[in-house]
Amino acid sequence: MLKQNLIALFILVFSTTAFAAPSAVEQIWQLEGLKNPESVVYDKKRNRLYISNVDGGSMDLDGKGSISIVSLDGKMLNPEWVTGLNAPKGLALSNDKLYVADVDTLVVINVESAAIENKYKVDDAKFLNDVAADPNGNIYVSDMMLNRIHRLQGSEFTIWLEGEALESPNGLHFEEDDIMLGSWGKMTDGFATAVPGHLKRISLKDKEISSVGDGSPVGNLDGLEGTEDTGFYVTDWFNGKLFHISRKGVVTELLDLNQGSADLEFIEEQNLLLIPMMKDNVLNAYQIK
Numbered sequence: 451m452l453k454q455n456l457i458a459l460f461i462l463v464f465s466t467t468a469f470a471a472p473s474a475v476e477q478i479w480q481l482e483g484l485k486n487p488e489s490v491v492y493d494k495k496r497n498r499l500y501i502s503n504v505d506g507g508s509m510d511l512d513g514k515g516s517i518s519i520v521s522l523d524g525k526m527l528n529p530e531w532v533t534g535l536n537a538p539k540g541l542a543l544s545n546d547k548l549y550v551a552d553v554d555t556l557v558v559i560n561v562e563s564a565a566i567e568n569k570y571k572v573d574d575a576k577f578l579n580d581v582a583a584d585p586n587g588n589i590y591v592s593d594m595m596l597n598r599i600h601r602l603q604g605s606e607f608t609i610w611l612e613g614e615a616l617e618s619p620n621g622l623h624f625e626e627d628d629i630m631l632g633s634w635g636k637m638t639d640g641f642a643t644a645v646p647g648h649l650k651r652i653s654l655k656d657k658e659i660s661s662v663g664d665g666s667p668v669g670n671l672d673g674l675e676g677t678e679d680t681g682f683y684v685t686d687w688f689n690g691k692l693f694h695i696s697r698k699g700v701v702t703e704l705l706d707l708n709q710g711s712a713d714l715e716f717i718e719e720q721n722l723l724l725i726p727m728m729k730d731n732v733l734n735a736y737q738i739k
Contacts, residue, residue: 471681471694471702474739475723479524481733485516487726489580489673489713490733491541491548493561497522499715500531500548500561501726501733502538509553509577511536517550517559522722524735532564540580540622540713542589549589549602551578556591556602570607572600580674580713582622582629584654592619594634599652615659617647621674621684621713627654630662632671632684641688647671649682649695663699673725675716683723685711692725705736 485505492499498519505514515535519528540551547567550557554575558568572578576595583589589602590610599619601610621632633647646667651660662682669686676682681696683704692705692714705711710729716722721738 471696471700471704472738475692475704476737476739477734478737479735481520481524481526481735482731483526483529484518484726484731484733485514486728486731487518487712487733488539488728489541490520490715490724490726491543492522492715492717492724493543495546496561498527499724499733500541500543502535502541502550504537504539504728506537508537508539511553515552517541517548520733522720524733532559532566534566539578540591542581542583544583544587544589549581549583549591551581551591553578556581556589556600556607570602572607579620580622580672582624584624590622590624590629592622592631594618594620595637599629599631611652611657617645617650618643620647620670620672623674623676623682625678628652629654630674630682631659632674634670634672635667641670643670646686649674649684649699661699662695662697663701668693668695668701672712673714675714675723677718680716680718683714683716685714685725687712687728692723707734 485503489502501518503516515538517532519531542549548559556570579592579594591600597616598612618634620634623630629652631650635643635647636645648668649662670688672687673685690707690709694702712726712728715724723736
């Protein structure tokens, strides 16, 4: 009986700590002077951050977009590390390559040389948005306007999954054998939604799509990071929110921000959240308590 009670207590404590939202989220620095920053990703090997700057309209093919390099303490290291992009958004790192969703093209940048090594254009793409990499080096890219997820496997860039069940796919995040998806929602005119989005799970094995929780609307979800153990941190771009969503679908609002809270980064070993504020031209850093 004692052994059973100890096991039950362990399960209760583990469940509480693994699935509970943080007790506090404290801002520790803010970097100004960015140009409509949309996404941030951490390069652990080089201990630096890459920021995508849309620098204009989110669908403009104007060559004004760029990538900046920022330190973990909020110092600008190189404001124009890579230039000549259009409206770069989602970023993902894999095998010393930075993959960038740039309106209708997936751009591949060598992080050692800062050279653009390849471009994969999708002729009918409308709004390539977020990017995620799996452990095998496959790259997944969402197209929010066309209800699609593309995959780059080797040199083949093809449609991996499409359909209305994706509900305007935005944030992508690889977690074990699944892709976690933050949906924008059921879109009507422009970026407006009749029904806001929620967190979904897509099986890599059979591409089955399921809701995390009961599928109730959460918001116009953009950035998505986290793990099954920490829970997932998601931003609502349109309403300027940061949410924590447990693996069971419990939603907790952590921050009420301005509109434009975009594609965040979560550095688990440092309990650090980084949120680009696209309309405020800043990057905010938060310590999770």
